[in-house]
Amino acid sequence: MTAKLVLVGCGHMGRAMLSGWIGSGRIAPTEVVVVEPNEDLRAKAAALGCAAVAGTEGLPADIFPKIVVIAVKPQAIRDVLAGYARFGNGATTFVSIAAGTSVATFESILGEKTPVIRCMPNLPAAIGKGMMVVFANGHVSDKARDFVAGLLAASGEVASVDDERLMDAVTAVSGSGPGYVFHFIEALIAAARTAGLPAETAARLAVQTVYGAATMAATSSEEPGVLRQQVTSHKGTTAAGLDVLMGDEALTRLITETVDAARRRSIELGS
Known part of the structure; x- marks a missing residue:
């Protein structure tokens, strides 16, 4: 059977990435087996035009994919990978989006010569605004690396690291980061309501303000610190608010502790 890619797991992130790949034309639905x-999730994959099976026993005996994407929870990795050992130590490149799961884990199950790419995407990949960071072992060919980078680019920005140990920090910053931002929006809405604004207005102001500021930071040639200074008048309202956030580096310390907690949990998941 001709299949360029096998996607293992079609939950929120797996399906978001698959939709981006197909929607961008980077891969045809007929080239994918899920x-x-x-x-229910299998039916959603089939609705995209892909072949979809319940387990490895449903894969044709003659299938030989170029890429196998593993999009399951870290706790299930070892059990799941065992079913794909026949593709190990060969030309098939495995791509993992499981937090905290090392390349060594894949090599121990699939074979030490297996090409493996670790990828940490984040939820905005569902709308093509994701941040994907990858690390590849030495067995990944340039062709496979470029193909995977092209797929990931359909879901947002792509960066790479040369030291796998940095993937735990990547997970804590961009992988978990949307959760921090969503909570910041929640907190800004709550503060707006406390200040007297109606619920609908509070939500609209908070969401659009964060969206506008993030877009400006992404498109401006200025550093975020410079943009902050530009919007902060001496002894003005922004300055008064920033005195609270920046006093004793309150927000910086809190975010640093937040990222470190997530980084340590990523390490735990991989142990």
């Missing part, structure tokens, strides 16, 4: 035990 392995997903959940019937």
